[in-house]
Amino acid sequence: MKAKESKLDDLLSNVDTKFTVPIFQRKYSWDEEQCHTLWKDLQKLGETSANSGHFIGSIVCYQLNDINMPGTIQEKILIDGQQRLTTLSILMIALSRAYEKLGEITSAEDIKNRFIFNNRYQGEDKFKLVPTTDDKETYFYIAKGIEKELIHPSEQLLNNFNYFVDLIPNTIDELNKTLTLVVKATGDNTTYKETTSKLDIVYVVLTKNQDNPQIIFESMNSTGKGLSQGDLLRNYLLLDLDADIQKKLYDNYWRPIEQDFGQQGYVERFDFFLRDYLIMTEKKNNIRLDRAYEEFKNYYEEKDFSKEEIIKRLRKYSKYYSNIYNCKDNDVEINNLWKQLKIQRADTVYPFLMQVYNDYEESQNTHEFDLSRKDFIEIIKAIISYVFRRYICEIPSNSLNKTFAILYNSVDKKNYRVSVLATLMLLDSYKVFPNNEDFKRVFATRDMYNTRLKNYILEQLENYNHQNPISIDNIDVSIEHILPETSVLKSWWQEVLGDGWKQKQNENVHRIGNLTLTKPVYNSEMRDYSFKKKLAVSGGIKDSHFILSNWILDYVDNYEKENQKDAEWNIQQINDRSNYLADLALKIWEYPNLSEEEIKPYKFSNKYEKVSYENIDHLPEMKEKIQKVFDRFDKDIMELDDRITKVITKHYIAYKYDYSNFAEIIVYKNSLNILLDLPIELLKDDKNIAESITVGSWGTGNIRIKVWDDSDYDYKIDLIRQSLENEKNIN
Numbered sequence: 001m002k003a004k005e006s007k008l009d010d011l012l013s014n015v016d017t018k019f020t021v022p023i024f025q026r027k028y029s030w031d032e033e034q035c036h037t038l039w040k041d042l043q044k045l046g047e048t049s050a051n052s053g054h055f056i057g058s059i060v061c062y063q064l065n066d067i068n069m070p071g072t073i074q075e076k077i078l079i080d081g082q083q084r085l086t087t088l089s090i091l092m093i094a095l096s097r098a099y100e101k102l103g104e105i106t107s108a109e110d111i112k113n114r115f116i117f118n119n120r121y122q123g124e125d126k127f128k129l130v131p132t133t134d135d136k137e138t139y140f141y142i143a144k145g146i147e148k149e150l151i152h153p154s155e156q157l158l159n160n161f162n163y164f165v166d167l168i169p170n171t172i173d174e175l176n177k178t179l180t181l182v183v184k185a186t187g188d189n190t191t192y193k194e195t196t197s198k199l200d201i202v203y204v205v206l207t208k209n210q211d212n213p214q215i216i217f218e219s220m221n222s223t224g225k226g227l228s229q230g231d232l233l234r235n236y237l238l239l240d241l242d243a244d245i246q247k248k249l250y251d252n253y254w255r256p257i258e259q260d261f262g263q264q265g266y267v268e269r270f271d272f273f274l275r276d277y278l279i280m281t282e283k284k285n286n287i288r289l290d291r292a293y294e295e296f297k298n299y300y301e302e303k304d305f306s307k308e309e310i311i312k313r314l315r316k317y318s319k320y321y322s323n324i325y326n327c328k329d330n331d332v333e334i335n336n337l338w339k340q341l342k343i344q345r346a347d348t349v350y351p352f353l354m355q356v357y358n359d360y361e362e363s364q365n366t367h368e369f370d371l372s373r374k375d376f377i378e379i380i381k382a383i384i385s386y387v388f389r390r391y392i393c394e395i396p397s398n399s400l401n402k403t404f405a406i407l408y409n410s411v412d413k414k415n416y417r418v419s420v421l422a423t424l425m426l427l428d429s430y431k432v433f434p435n436n437e438d439f440k441r442v443f444a445t446r447d448m449y450n451t452r453l454k455n456y457i458l459e460q461l462e463n464y465n466h467q468n469p470i471s472i473d474n475i476d477v478s479i480e481h482i483l484p485e486t487s488v489l490k491s492w493w494q495e496v497l498g499d500g501w502k503q504k505q506n507e508n509v510h511r512i513g514n515l516t517l518t519k520p521v522y523n524s525e526m527r528d529y530s531f532k533k534k535l536a537v538s539g540g541i542k543d544s545h546f547i548l549s550n551w552i553l554d555y556v557d558n559y560e561k562e563n564q565k566d567a568e569w570n571i572q573q574i575n576d577r578s579n580y581l582a583d584l585a586l587k588i589w590e591y592p593n594l595s596e597e598e599i600k601p602y603k604f605s606n607k608y609e610k611v612s613y614e615n616i617d618h619l620p621e622m623k624e625k626i627q628k629v630f631d632r633f634d635k636d637i638m639e640l641d642d643r644i645t646k647v648i649t650k651h652y653i654a655y656k657y658d659y660s661n662f663a664e665i666i667v668y669k670n671s672l673n674i675l676l677d678l679p680i681e682l683l684k685d686d687k688n689i690a691e692s693i694t695v696g697s698w699g700t701g702n703i704r705i706k707v708w709d710d711s712d713y714d715y716k717i718d719l720i721r722q723s724l725e726n727e728k729n730i731n
Helices: 008-012 032-045 082-101 105-115 133-144 155-167 172-182 213-219 229-238 243-261 263-282 289-301 307-325 332-344 347-365 373-392 397-410 413-426 436-445 454-463 491-497 501-508 520-526 531-536 547-563 571-588 596-602 624-638 713-730
Strands: 002-007 017-020 054-063 074-080 199-207 478-481 515-518 644-649 653-657 660-667 672-676 690-692 703-707
Touching (some): 002 008, 008 082, 032 172, 074 199, 082 105, 082 155, 082 172, 133 155, 229 243, 229 289, 243 263, 263 289, 263 307, 307 347, 332 373, 332 454, 347 373, 347 397, 347 413, 373 413, 373 436, 397 413, 413 596, 436 571, 454 478, 454 547, 454 571, 491 501, 501 571, 624 644, 624 653, 624 660, 624 703, 624 713, 653 713, 660 713, 672 713
Parallel strands (some): 017 074, 054 199
Antiparallel strands (some): 002 199, 478 515, 644 653, 653 660, 660 672, 690 703
């Protein structure tokens, strides 16, 4: 490896040299903020002494051929520094444009010939910089001054070029001042003042037979925009391969991955896919997003897979992930289900659904097992219902990642649909699938207006068995409170509600039975009108044509026919309509319909029986000394918070905050194991008495504290308290 200090313009003005960004590198990603920072740094340099400089980072190249033949292009493969080199190149093009506009054609051509073009060559060799696939065309068009002809430009690159065009001064003196900050005088060219370039770099050249570019690449502490996990992975998979194999794997697998995600989607979502792919592969639920690349590398370096096998598998599952997340399935009905998952933000289900999606596609081709389209849809609907019912019943969602990381272990491919549905139905405690009774009760009574999913809920209710479904987010619509939500009700509403009207309003105004849909203009007009006036106003509830209002209108018609007087809207009507809509919700978000015979084979298929006990008599009998220690811990843990509950299972005692474990105690004759449910890095343990565990223990916790006596008792209670506080923060 050869490293030396250099000036930027020395690097760019090298004769017969082109810098190629390899296909495995990320696309250009600097944004306006980073370009602005670079521009500000240049302005500050203009105010400093002539000898001061500004370090802009390193340029690391991989040289394929150590022999420099005169008259032949020398290709340098950019390993690190492509972002700043590309940015500075478009800045130089913008400077040349500014000179052209002022009639300084010679100066403009001199800049381009020194820093942009290798004029003795043709094709890509003509350019000193050859960006990666996504950016190449846009950069070449900008360099040639024909960017307006681009049909599908690289938006980031074009936007930043236009940003520099707007920033660059429009007088010769100011322009010359800006230029001399970047380049230094050469010969007797009067464009440049006698000065030394102030942009310093470290230029590193790697050679093919002597250096490991991947190791060096990972160790570089680059300035600018940090590398994503996907950037690191792409380099790891492609960097050390021969050019023809690189191109093959990129064109056949990686490029399709990028195209599936789309330009912005790839930037925003690939790292999430990589994490979910690892959760799917390793059945681990605690993989950090910023550690996905390291986890991936460690996992596959232990396997005997070729790079092609790895990247081919990634491509396969990225297609499923992209179809789910981007909602672009060719099957319209399935695609609508993906849209529901996205609205619910149910990202934790992706590791499981990618595997089921794969099985569904393979079953269509190989017929090795039976997973029909109908069964696939029923499984997706069950997942949607499971996640949604838990949301409505306000069950903490922090257990979902653990649930879906291992759910595929329960799949019986000979009885696919039943095995998945039965497993979901048999989940208990903090993983429970709320049954119809619990779901209906909460759906009918809770505040629905102030939930994150209110539009989704009303849209699904409106569209049930609707031949022409609507999207609330795409039409002009307002959510109307029939009983108004105003702070002080008008007298007619106070009279309808009777004594305690304020409390009744507060408890019922946001329930599902009091909400309907109207056009926005009518919603603003109705405000706190009486019920009779809300019905009568033109375009209001009667004329809205929303199905959600049909129950209201039917109630009014029946009431007035039977009682020969105007209908009222009070708590009874809100109760009745809430229950009606809750019954409808049971049909939309269904509970799986399996018989006892279908469920029975899966009741005890898991490692642990789902049985709770009234006491600990079935657990190992403790010696008197450790029994006293256990009793003390048991008492003090329960007193940490009045919302703590205790569940005695077949193998341990679980302590829960709301629905989720924060600690478990496993008892033995002479000792206790206390397990804590929080990441080890969050535990403040100055005495280092806790240890991280992943397998080999009955409880759900991933930290173990071994106890033989009451030593450090208060300290251990504090460790348990930390786990409790972490659970509270999650909830």
